[in-house]
Amino acid sequence: MPGFNDDIFFATIGELSAQLKAREFSAVELARAYSERLDKLGPRYNALALPLRGQALRQAREVDGEIKRGRRRGPLQGIPYGAKDLLSVAGQRTTWGAPPFAAQVFDYDATALRKLDAAGAVLIGKLAMVELAGAGGYHSAAAALFGPGLNPWDRSRWSGGSSSGPGSAVAAGLVPFALGSETWGSIMTPCAYCGITGLRPTYGLVSRYGAMPLSWTMDKIGPMGRSADDCGMVLEAIAGGDWDDPGSAGKGFYYSSQYDRDLKTVRAGFASVDFQEWAAPSARPAFLAALDVVRAIGLEMKEAALPDFPYEPVANLVIAAEGSSVFQDFIESGRVNQLVDQHQIAGLKAGLEIPAKDYLRAMRVRRLIENALRELFVEYEVLVSPACFDPATKISEPVDAEPDRPKPKQKGLSELSAAGNLAGLPALFLPCGFADGLPVGIQLVGMPFSEGLLIAIGREFQKRTGWHRRRPTVET
């Protein structure tokens, strides 16, 4: 077995794929090395939900056989990865990060995992998450079966949620990439806090079959990895129509590293107030420098603001009503009281009391939001904003604490995360520097099914910056 150094654990999919192709190591050797690292270091960050080393090595052996026979399946063949523990793997525990579901086992694989299997990627473990993906609105980073997600850059800080395990595991080099999910901020936050790249696909582009439902109209599955390129490769493998998902858009995604459009013709919107007032003072230099890089790529940059809507109340109400309906039997049985976070328990119970008229009105306003954003995207093709305005919170602090600085008068694009998730818009999250020694990142949000454009801008951004190559000190 070759002696793997740290560079391997922080390599991109493209680099690992080239080395596999050149037979510098085998898929079994790679899967073994990553599995050992994940199993050993995953618990340090409370990132590991379930090791799958045996299954991974069997699969990797098959991949090696295929490579030997000259059967190439694409860049993911033989690449290890992890999956958020809300995606079912037949015959294995799928805990949804919650004590009452600690022994839950399904007899089928989630579609996204099945597709990765078909692409030859090797699942080496299930990764930890906030319980029930924060269905009831959580207050504490500790609202998780395996403990609070610890940030590899500083273990006294949170790794973000609800895809906490994928965030920590990718950042610490325990997996080359992972699948996470986002209903509202659950890919964005761990990517920003842990300094990794992630992609929230357009609603319906990736099948949700086999994933824990939280909000039928807002849940998305997406990749978290080392670069925009890597996210593109993974998205190509997991996207596509699925009869098992009633929300499936029936569309696929083809990834090419050669985007056929001159980025200088792309119209981008940003709000100065996001970068200069909403952002934490310590993070402003990094955010402003990132904006300069986007400008230097040549995009036509113009000030933008979201149309005036109550985005956050709508998102809160839709998620509360749908999430509580999903878990109605669980709530009414009393098992909900076994959850870790008391706020989450209260939120789930309260969601059952939302009158139909309130939910329907929220969904009708959501229609207006979709229409208004569609019009906004006639003027702009991409919106650029900080992903999170502050670096990672301390584990000991409530995750929903308001920052102790006055709220700016202008909203700018500060509600872009709520707006984008309500309208099912895709977003790419890119690390863009550090504040107080912790990573921060920006988001690029585009119109539905514009992932190719977002990734092309992200790739160019990452050619000009090295933030996605930064790695935390990981003692082995």
Add this chain to the structure above:
Amino acid sequence: MKLTRRELAGMIAAVPVAARQAPGGGADPPEQLLKAAVEDNRKSAAAIGKLALPLETEPAFVFKAQ
């Protein structure tokens, strides 16, 4: 994979104590938290209710004929 009751109990017990003590979570009794959560939803509904809604606006559901 099946877990025995003993294994399951051990697993839940293994959740770090800190993980079971949400910051501030112990301070408010459950009834008070529930009341606050209901009030939050009511406030959200009130904020949404302020917006004039054209009569013909349909909810943002996507229905598909089977």
